[in-house]
Amino acid sequence: MRDKRSGGPPQPVTRRAFWSRSGALLMAGALPGAAQSAVDPELPESMRVQGRPVLSPPYGQPSVHEADVVRSVFPGTPTALSAASLTPLHRLHGIVTPNGLVFERHHAGVPDIAPERHRLLVHGMVERPLLLTMDDLLRLPAVSRFHFLECSGNTQLEWKRPAETVQRSHGLLSCCEWTGVPLSTVLDEVDVAPGAAWLLAEGADAAAMTRSIPLEKAFDDALLVYAQNGEMLRPEQGYPLRLLLPGFEGNANVKWLHRIKLAREPFMTREETSKYTDLMPDGTARQFTFMMEAKSVIVRPAGGQKLRGPGVYEIFGFAWSGRGRIRRVDVSLDGGRTWEIARLDQPVLPKCLTAFRMSWQWNGAPLVVQSRAVDDTGYVQPTRDELMAVRGANSYYHYNAIHGWKIGIDGAVTHARA
Numbered sequence: 043m044r045d046k047r048s049g050g051p052p053q054p055v056t057r058r059a060f061w062s063r064s065g066a067l068l069m070a071g072a073l074p075g076a077a078q079s080a081v082d083p084e085l086p087e088s089m090r091v092q093g094r095p096v097l098s099p100p101y102g103q104p105s106v107h108e109a110d111v112v113r114s115v116f117p118g119t120p121t122a123l124s125a126a127s128l129t130p131l132h133r134l135h136g137i138v139t140p141n142g143l144v145f146e147r148h149h150a151g152v153p154d155i156a157p158e159r160h161r162l163l164v165h166g167m168v169e170r171p172l173l174l175t176m177d178d179l180l181r182l183p184a185v186s187r188f189h190f191l192e193c194s195g196n197t198q199l200e201w202k203r204p205a206e207t208v209q210r211s212h213g214l215l216s217c218c219e220w221t222g223v224p225l226s227t228v229l230d231e232v233d234v235a236p237g238a239a240w241l242l243a244e245g246a247d248a249a250a251m252t253r254s255i256p257l258e259k260a261f262d263d264a265l266l267v268y269a270q271n272g273e274m275l276r277p278e279q280g281y282p283l284r285l286l287l288p289g290f291e292g293n294a295n296v297k298w299l300h301r302i303k304l305a306r307e308p309f310m311t312r313e314e315t316s317k318y319t320d321l322m323p324d325g326t327a328r329q330f331t332f333m334m335e336a337k338s339v340i341v342r343p344a345g346g347q348k349l350r351g352p353g354v355y356e357i358f359g360f361a362w363s364g365r366g367r368i369r370r371v372d373v374s375l376d377g378g379r380t381w382e383i384a385r386l387d388q389p390v391l392p393k394c395l396t397a398f399r400m401s402w403q404w405n406g407a408p409l410v411v412q413s414r415a416v417d418d419t420g421y422v423q424p425t426r427d428e429l430m431a432v433r434g435a436n437s438y439y440h441y442n443a444i445h446g447w448k449i450g451i452d453g454a455v456t457h458a459r460a
């Protein structure tokens with residue numbers, strides 16, 4: 043499958059090749075950019091003085107040397123209240139997004155809600171309406187699950203013009219361990235009336251954001267979530283309660299959830315009529331595109347980064363599918379002509395980010411790196427041409443095409459279409 047001619051694409055590198063080169067580190071600096079170093083004869087400063095005491099601060103913070111690992115504002119956001127911020131995917135090292143780096147999307151800012159005053163009303167087509175306190179919810183049997191959360195507007199810029207960095211192109215994406223109560227537990231308690239097929243989920247923010255959700259999903263794997271990554275939800279993520287719909291577009295995961303109303307039909311709210319619909323080539327608008335299809339992206343190397351000369355590197359990226367598990371990730375080092383199977387980090391969980399890696403050796407020639415996800419339904423992440431053939435050019439949401447980065451002769455990484 044791989045082109046063996048000399049001058050062909052760079053070959054993936056074996057562990058042995060890596061160590062035989064980097065073993066010469068102290069002498070020859072075979073790792074790209076490594077200095078010709080000798081072992082420092084001085085004791086490092088950190089061994090000569092005592093460190094700082096415990097509880098400074100009581101809630102721990104990242105190293106001061108990581109201060110640039112932060113969310114950034116989504117470009118073109120008109121106000122700071124109806125706004126989005128982006129996860130720095132290129133600075134992550136595993137599938138869990140630290141709570142302070144989870145992307146945000148708010149339609150009317152972040153409300154401050156005291157948990158003891160918060161209520162969840164479940165009403166409409168039910169036999170026994172319920173008004174639940176947070177205390178009630180915390181006493182019900184809970185589950186914890188790892189799931190990605192992706193705004194369907196993620197990679198929206200790609201329809202038109204390429205974004206310079208992966209934080210800008212793909213940063214409306216995060217993955218957490220979510221803890222809460224299966225929505226089915228509460229629905230069983232209220233006793234759904236015959237004929238009910240949808241529910242309205244409403245947020246207690248100033249946007250009163252609402253979405254209609256099929257009852258099928260509600261009984262499948264929907265969660266009433268109150269914690270993320272082991273601590274209570276962050277205010278930005280919906281404290282004290284949010285709806286989590288694994289694999290469904292971010293918007294449907296209503297934050298600050300305070301009302302669920304059951305009905306026969308969808309409610310046709312703003313977020314499922316004027317917004318979050320897909321304009322198809324025939325001029326019709328596709329509604330209720332809940333499912334986030336399989337997608338992947340290389341986050342290192344990625345746009346804005348620079349390789350420090352020929353040598354050994356690791357390609358690192360994420361793949362995910364709203365339909366289930368990632369079965370395979372392919373990586374191309376020649377602009378999509380040939381593909382190699384990447385290594386997947388464990389665990390590989392359904393509707394969850396999966397990390398992939400491939401070691402390779404850059405020979406200094408310009409090239410385009412790409413990744414392609416395949417999920418366990420057999421769905422293969424489409425090329426841009428394949429996606430446009432179905433969707434046309436007037437869409438905004440749900441762009442999931444194969445993404446490429448170009449590495450220039452100087453090692454600078456840019457968008458492959460730039």
Ligand SMILES: Nc1nc2c(c(=O)[nH]1)N[C@H]1C(S)=C(S)[C@@H](COP(=O)(O)O)O[C@H]1N2
Nearest residue numbers: 145146147148149193245251279292293297
């Ligand atoms: N109540 C409420 N829920 C909401 C929103 C909102 O503005 N208000 N934004 C939605 C959108 S568009 C997305 S993509 C996700 C973002 O979740 P996050 O901010 O936790 O990343 O929340 C959804 N739930």
Ligand SMILES: [Mo]
Nearest residue numbers: 193194292293
């Ligand atoms: Mo969103």
